[in-house]
Amino acid sequence: MRASVLQSIRGFFQEKGFLEVQTPTRTLAPAPESHIEPIPLLEGGCLITSPELHMKRLLAAGYEKIFQICTVFRRGERGHRHHPEFTLLEWYRLHSDQAALQEDCEGLLQFVCRAVHRESGWKYGGNWLDVNAPWEKWTVQEAFLRYAGHDPLTQWNQDTFEEVLVQKVEPNLGFPAPCFLTHYPAFQAALAKMSAHDSSTCERFELYWAAIELANGFSELTDAMEQRRRFESVLKEREKADLPLYAMPEKFLKSLEVLKPCAGIALGVDRLVMLLADAPSLDDVVAFPPAFT
Numbered sequence: 541m542r543a544s545v546l547q548s549i550r551g552f553f554q555e556k557g558f559l560e561v562q563t564p565t566r567t568l569a570p571a572p573e574s575h576i577e578p579i580p581l582l583e584g585g586c587l588i589t590s591p592e593l594h595m596k597r598l599l600a601a602g603y604e605k606i607f608q609i610c611t612v613f614r615r616g617e618r619g620h621r622h623h624p625e626f627t628l629l630e631w632y633r634l635h636s637d638q639a640a641l642q643e644d645c646e647g648l649l650q651f652v653c654r655a656v657h658r659e660s661g662w663k664y665g666g667n668w669l670d671v672n673a674p675w676e677k678w679t680v681q682e683a684f685l686r687y688a689g690h691d692p693l694t695q696w697n698q699d700t701f702e703e704v705l706v707q708k709v710e711p712n713l714g715f716p717a718p719c720f721l722t723h724y725p726a727f728q729a730a731l732a733k734m735s736a737h738d739s740s741t742c743e744r745f746e747l748y749w750a751a752i753e754l755a756n757g758f759s760e761l762t763d764a765m766e767q768r769r770r771f772e773s774v775l776k777e778r779e780k781a782d783l784p785l786y787a788m789p790e791k792f793l794k795s796l797e798v799l800k801p802c803a804g805i806a807l808g809v810d811r812l813v814m815l816l817a818d819a820p821s822l823d824d825v826v827a828f829p830p831a832f833t
Contacts, residue, residue: 541656541817542825545809548655549609549629552648558605558631563594565611569789571731572774575702577615579624580784587613590806592731593792595632596760599802600795607631609809620821621752621811623830632804637759638743641805642720645747645755646675649718649812656816661716664750664818673717680724680741683709693740698727713748721746731767732758747807750815757805764796 550560568585570578571593578586588594591608598606612628633640653659653671661670684692688708692701713719722745726734729742743759761767771788778785813825823829 542813544656545652545813545816546609548652549648549809551655552651553607553631556605556644556647558607559603561595561598561603561606561608563591563598563608563610564588567593567789569593569787569792571789571792572771572778572786573730574774574777577783578786579613579615586786589614590628591630592804592806593789595630596799596802596804597792597795599632599634600799604634605632618830620823621814623810623822623826625830626822627809629807629809630804632760632802634800634802636803637801638722638745638757638803641757641803642745645718645720645757645805645807648807649749652812653816658816662816662818664815665820667750668716669750669815670716671718675717676713676719677722678713678719679722683713683721687712692725696725696727701725701728710748710753711751714750714752718747718749718754721748729761729770730758731761731770733761733763752811752815753808754811754815755805755807758803760799760802760804762796762799762801764793767796768793 553560565588566581566585567588570586570589576589578589580586589612591610595606595608607630609627609629611625613625615624617624631644649671659671661668681691681693684690684704688704713721723735723741724744726740726742729744732742732744735741735743745757746753747755775785810822810825814822817825819825
């Protein structure tokens with residue numbers, strides 16, 4: 541199953557004219573993030589948590605449609621749906637926005653399901669899944685009002701947003717077909733650009749299936765000064781929390797000065813295989829599960 545999924549992913553992007561790329565596994569300057577911890581290296585720097593910064597530097601150099609399947613590393617992540625080492629698919633498009641990525645997602649999952657004989661549906665954890673059923677699309681505001689009983693745009697709490705999302709909203713998303721959760725609050729922008737027509741939201745979405753987050757996509761922020769300001773804010777938060785600090789990714793920030801409008805997304809390959817195989821845990825779909833907790 542795993543081999544077929546990987547082969548079909550490559551087949552889909554090759555048919556769409558994407559170039560497969562390979563970027564470094566180590567970095568001295570990861571993207572500063574509040575809730576993702578890199579795994580440090582004795583000689584300095586860390587293992588990548590995502591190939592995002594390097595791939596966007598390739599976009600800035602003129603590559604228009606690129607994808608990569610690679611191993612990434614995140615310290616302290618261990619559970620049924622989390623591993624400290626996992627396989628990530630990322631793809632990027634120049635002159636595109638999040639709408640193009642959502643079209644890619646639908647085409648990709650249908651393509652993969654055909655390849656592994658799941659196009660007519662199957663059961664995951666007792667729930668019927670069907671990639672060809674109508675896909676739903678909810679804004680974060682709509683989903684929170686319906687399932688959590690409050691509006692995250694007017695009654696937001698940055699510290700509890702993820703907790704409410706995981707406990708009250710996510711369990712309802714992606715049955716029987718995948719679901720897009722769109723228009724994230726501005727404080728959840730990370731590397732996404734802000735919405736042109738609503739300053740309270742950003743152009744970020746997540747893809748859910750069977751209550752599992754599969755992918756996270758953006759219309760990418762290409763304003764170097766704004767991105768630097770966001771990184772500096774995160775570094776201050778990390779310093780206050782006594783978390784490790786890494787160098788500012790200056791080469792990436794420099795590339796933003798010439799980067800055209802673009803969009804990018806990361807999809808968890810292990811989670812997708814877990815769904816397609818009706819496996820209860822990521823441990824069941826990797827050859828060697830993490831031996832530590």
